[in-house]
Amino acid sequence: MKDKHADALRLDKIARRYGDLVIIENVNFEMKRGETVALLGPSGSGKSSLLHIAGLLEAPSAGEVYVGGVATSSLTDAERTRLRRDALGFVYQFHHLLPEFSALDNVALPLLIAGQSKKSADDEAARLLTALGLGERLTHQPGQLSGGEQQRTAIARALANNPALLLADEPTGNLDPKTSDVVFDALLKIVRIEGLSALVATHDQRLAKRMDRIVVIKNQNLVEINIQDRAAAT
Numbered sequence: 001m002k003d004k005h006a007d008a009l010r011l012d013k014i015a016r017r018y019g020d021l022v023i024i025e026n027v028n029f030e031m032k033r034g035e036t037v038a039l040l041g042p043s044g045s046g047k048s049s050l051l052h053i054a055g056l057l058e059a060p061s062a063g064e065v066y067v068g069g070v071a072t073s074s075l076t077d078a079e080r081t082r083l084r085r086d087a088l089g090f091v092y093q094f095h096h097l098l099p100e101f102s103a104l105d106n107v108a109l110p111l112l113i114a115g116q117s118k119k120s121a122d123d124e125a126a127r128l129l130t131a132l133g134l135g136e137r138l139t140h141q142p143g144q145l146s147g148g149e150q151q152r153t154a155i156a157r158a159l160a161n162n163p164a165l166l167l168a169d170e171p172t173g174n175l176d177p178k179t180s181d182v183v184f185d186a187l188l189k190i191v192r193i194e195g196l197s198a199l200v201a202t203h204d205q206r207l208a209k210r211m212d213r214i215v216v217i218k219n220q221n222l223v224e225i226n227i228q229d230r231a232a233a234t
Contacts, residue, residue: 006069008033008165008197009054011222014063016049023049025220027063031197033164036188038208039201041217047201048169050217054199055167056084068164085114089158089196091168091187095150097142103129103153104138110160121160128156131193132186148179152186159194166191168200172207180204 007030014027023046031037041047052058053065056072065072067087072080097106104125111121129138132152142150151171158166171187172180184207191198200211208214215224 007031007066008035008068009199010066011050011054012064012066014050014053014065015061016046016053016058017061022220024217024222027222029215029222031165031199033197034195035213036191036198036200036211037213037215038211039199039215039217040203040205040208041201043203045217046220047217050222051167051169051199051201055088055090056080085161087164089161089163089166091151091155091158091166091171093170093173095142095154097150097153097157099142102139102141103134103145103149103156106142106153107156107160110157114161124160125156128159128190129153131190132156146179147175148183151175151183155183155187155190159190159196162194164197166196166198166200168198170201170203172202172204180207184210 009029009031011027011029015025016023027050039047039050049058053060056065056067067083070083072083075083098109101109104122107125107128108118108121111124112118116124126135126138129135132155134149134152134156137145137149142153145153155171168187172183175183187198187200188210202208213224215222
């Protein structure tokens, strides 16, 4: 049973190893409901691995992942899939939208798969896209959208099933600085409107500083830094 008062995410002594190669070791991390946390670290430091573990896409070599207070290591594959579908949303650097579908259809698809009626799915998709500034672009296919609009559509799709926790892996990494600002503004705004928690891996310290907390992977572990101390994240 989910605990409404539990942390959105808790990592307890997490390790990820590939043979003799240690990616992360003994990582402890807690994230409260409604918090936004930036995850920093150089390329190859393990940011993506940590996100995949937090999102139940990859099993840790050691430790326990708690999502909404639920310990996940002993769950069956079906239970993990259900928890991932119901509690987690994912945004990647590349949007992975279905090119033959409209923006509305791309966002509605997870809701249809979850069993909602077409009208209900379309209504929720339209609400999310409008909240992200795409109310005039609902019928456009991805090829008719700019890069920033495509990524905002991907954010709406990630939020379609009303997850408690959003995990984003370099969501603006493929965009120019001006477009990055627009997308990041939209991401933070809708996360706060919807009351979500968000863990966002980014290389952009300027964007990271706008979040509630910053953690950085250093020496295979996770360290929290003062949000004003940008130099500490390098």
